[in-house]
Amino acid sequence: MKSKYDIIVIGSGSGGLGVALGMKTFGFDVLMVEKDGNNIGGECLNSGCVPSKALIHVAELFAKGREAASYGLGDASGKADLQKVWEYVHGRQDMIRDHESLEYLREKEGLDIEIGYAKFSGRKEIEVNGKKFSAKKILVATGSRPRMINVDGMEKVNIYTNENLFHMKELPENMLIIGGGPIGMEMGQSFARLGSKVRVLEKHNRIMSKELPEVSTIVQERLEKDGIDFFLEHQLINFPEANMALLRDKSGNEKTIQCDAVLVGIGRTVSHEGLDIEKAGIKLKDKKVEIDDKLRAKDNKNIVFAGDAAGNVLFSHGAELHTTVLLTNFFTPSPFKQKFNLDHFSWCTFTDPEVCTFGLSEDEIKDRGISYERIDHSFESDDRAITSDYRYGKLILFLKKNWLNPRNGKILGGTVVAPSAGEMAQELIMANQQGLGAGAIFNKTYPYPVQTRVHKMALVEKFSSGISPTIKKLMKFLYH
Ligand SMILES: Cc1cc2nc3c(=O)[nH]c(=O)nc-3n(C[C@H](O)[C@H](O)[C@H](O)COP(=O)(O)OP(=O)(O)OC[C@H]3O[C@@H](n4cnc5c(N)ncnc54)[C@H](O)[C@@H]3O)c2cc1C
Numbered sequence: 504m505k506s507k508y509d510i511i512v513i514g515s516g517s518g519g520l521g522v523a524l525g526m527k528t529f530g531f532d533v534l535m536v537e538k539d540g541n542n543i544g545g546e547c548l549n550s551g552c553v554p555s556k557a558l559i560h561v562a563e564l565f566a567k568g569r570e571a572a573s574y575g576l577g578d579a580s581g582k583a584d585l586q587k588v589w590e591y592v593h594g595r596q597d598m599i600r601d602h603e604s605l606e607y608l609r610e611k612e613g614l615d616i617e618i619g620y621a622k623f624s625g626r627k628e629i630e631v632n633g634k635k636f637s638a639k640k641i642l643v644a645t646g647s648r649p650r651m652i653n654v655d656g657m658e659k660v661n662i663y664t665n666e667n668l669f670h671m672k673e674l675p676e677n678m679l680i681i682g683g684g685p686i687g688m689e690m691g692q693s694f695a696r697l698g699s700k701v702r703v704l705e706k707h708n709r710i711m712s713k714e715l716p717e718v719s720t721i722v723q724e725r726l727e728k729d730g731i732d733f734f735l736e737h738q739l740i741n742f743p744e745a746n747m748a749l750l751r752d753k754s755g756n757e758k759t760i761q762c763d764a765v766l767v768g769i770g771r772t773v774s775h776e777g778l779d780i781e782k783a784g785i786k787l788k789d790k791k792v793e794i795d796d797k798l799r800a801k802d803n804k805n806i807v808f809a810g811d812a813a814g815n816v817l818f819s820h821g822a823e824l825h826t827t828v829l830l831t832n833f834f835t836p837s838p839f840k841q842k843f844n845l846d847h848f849s850w851c852t853f854t855d856p857e858v859c860t861f862g863l864s865e866d867e868i869k870d871r872g873i874s875y876e877r878i879d880h881s882f883e884s885d886d887r888a889i890t891s892d893y894r895y896g897k898l899i900l901f902l903k904k905n906w907l908n909p910r911n912g913k914i915l916g917g918t919v920v921a922p923s924a925g926e927m928a929q930e931l932i933m934a935n936q937q938g939l940g941a942g943a944i945f946n947k948t949y950p951y952p953v954q955t956r957v958h959k960m961a962l963v964e965k966f967s968s969g970i971s972p973t974i975k976k977l978m979k980f981l982y983h
């Protein structure tokens with residue numbers, strides 16, 4: 504291993520891998536440092552996206568089995584054998600490790616990888632395992648950590664975060680989820696479907712508060728059908744005895760609930776402490792580095808950030824977007840460097856129904872003073888939603904007002920709530936990213952009855968009701 508590289512990457516997760524492999528492909532010398540040799544691939548592969556999505560898949564089979572039983576398939580009662588579930592989940596992680604392991608990255612991708620905890624020792628230098636390495640640029644892609652509760656009696660209950668959840672020994676009888684965000688809702692629904700009694704405690708007055716309120720309502724109603732109980736605007740007071748939690752509502756009423764497992768999903772902590780980053784000439788503010796809009800440390804532009812460590816977006820594909828910006832900017836003269844922005848970003852929460860949100864939110868549109876129209880389309884009378892039983896679904900779209908051609912306003916953002924919403928929304932996301940107008944959807948002929956046809960129906964409903972008497976008269980005149 505050398506001591507000088509073109510770039511050093513700290514962390515082997517979505518952020519680190521993207522930049523390391525990109526730079527290696529371009530022919531540069533790359534050193535990747537990972538503190539934990541068993542955590543190559545980072546959170547996404549080891550304790551995040553991959554195990555959670557594999558678990559959701561198995562849990563969905565349980566839900567579908569039960570649903571099928573009500574049409575005469577036979578008895579589909581019972582609970583999951585959690586060890587068998589983990590066999591599937593861990594087996595799928597191993598499949599991905601085939602192309603994301605230490606050996607693979609070293610031998611097939613030709614990356615130099617040092618296993619050990621990296622700390623800065625100079626402006627362009629780090630120290631790992633007592634060895635010093637320097638590079639023109641150093642990428643910090645050290646991820647984030649789960650935020651933790653801090654109440655009395657935590658030693659009396661089994662507490663899980665995403666870091667140990669996927670190794671739980673037995674399916675809990677009673678599971679308490681703290682936090683109604685994507686981790687809590689995806690995992691809560693899965694455990695409910697596998698056979699646990701799930702209760703969710705959320706401090707706000709609704710779950711999934713990063714989504715629109717009507718979206719929270721639909722998802723909560725669907726999760727209640729899976730048997731989940733919600734304690735909104737509640738606070739965890741303590742664990743007074745083994746497997747027991749004491750909650751308090753906003754009026755001060757208290758209640759104890761059973762919990763042989765507690766999953767904490769109350770957000771993440773991003774901190775750059777412990778990296779000795781001050782030795783690179785960088786000051787910490789509230790334990791974090793100040794980063795500019797090109798993902799560089801303000802105090803030292805050769806120290807760059809990707810993934811959760813950048814602190815602006817906490818998704819695997821957020822890390823992918825960081826990678827694109829960084830790799831572009833490494834080779835672009837200063838005045839033309841790309842700024843990182845989330846105007847066309849999207850995300851999907853993989854509950855059933857899925858929720859996929861993209862582009863600008865309604866508040867952002869208002870803040871920017873853009874004239875827009877909002878479309879709220881229920882799936883109640885959509886043919887595919889009727890045949891496949893998701894009439895509760897919803898599409899919300901924000902279109903830029905187009906005074907000349909009202910049907911062709913640009914798609915600024917929106918949300919789809921439905922089974923497979925993440926797949927459905929892809930055409931809307933494409934239109935949004937490419938700056939296309941709604942006409943791209945309106946004028947499309949969809950194979951009947953694909954799920955996405957509802958996008959066109961929403962526009963037809965919106966614009967057919969808006970045909971003015973003058974246009975109608977003109978049409979009568981032209982008709983022959
Ligand atoms: C349960 C769950 C489900 C999720 N589902 C999704 C999803 O469906 N879709 C999605 O887009 N996102 C999802 N996410 C978010 C996603 O997992 C993260 O945003 C993403 O993995 C972050 O990648 P990263 O590279 O920034 O950090 P990480 O993957 O955490 O990588 C950081 C790496 O740096 C190493 N490291 C830290 N400090 C040092 C040091 N000093 N020296 C050397 N190495 C160091 C760590 O060991 C780690 O391997 C989910 C998260 C969770 C918890």
Ligand SMILES: NC(=O)c1ccc[n+]([C@@H]2O[C@H](COP(=O)([O-])OP(=O)(O)OC[C@H]3O[C@@H](n4cnc5c(N)ncnc54)[C@H](O)[C@@H]3O)[C@@H](O)[C@H]2O)c1
Pocket residue numbers: 652681682683684685686687689704705706707710711712737738739767768769770771816817818850851852853
């Ligand atoms: N499908 C996906 O892409 C996916 C899935 C899981 C996680 N993630 C990523 O991981 C991040 C972390 O997820 P998360 O669900 O932990 O965080 P989150 O911040 O999105 O949600 C946390 C929830 O916990 C609540 N909360 C906070 N403190 C609380 C307390 N003391 N008591 C009760 N409720 C409390 C908050 O009000 C919020 O609703 C997400 O923001 C997302 O970026 C993505």
